[in-house]
Amino acid sequence: MNHSEIFMENQQLLQLVENALAELKAKDLVVMDVREQTSVTDYMVVASGTSNRQVVALSNNLVEKAKEAGVQPLGVEGKEGGEWVLVDLGSVVVHIMQPATREFYDLERLWQSAESRRAQLQQPQD
Secondary structure: OOOHHHHHHHHHHHHHHHHHHOOOOEEEEEEEEOOOOOOOOEEEEEOOOOHHHHHHHHHHHHHHHHOOOOOOOEEEOOOOOOOOEEEEEEEEEEEEHHHHHHHHHOHHHHHOOOEEEOOOOOOOOO
């Protein structure tokens, strides 16, 4: 697989992540390109849910959509507490957090040298 194929796969996976999170109304989604900072993953996505229940629901929806697309998550951590759930999709690692937890850990600042963008979440049309 060449560089452009990997890039396209990553972009498709990021789109899947953004769509799955938008579907259940995630807030403040930020995508960070961390390829220059770590070899663990290519992209980190940080999003907020307003309650334990929403954080868990967002992670469940993401895992379900990923599996439907043929992507088996490498791991899901933190669902028991619902403050911060991490979904590892390999080249994309997703952090879904409650606002206070997100503010406390401030992953965006930690990875500030990474190229990042705020996703423009499109709410699904009914």
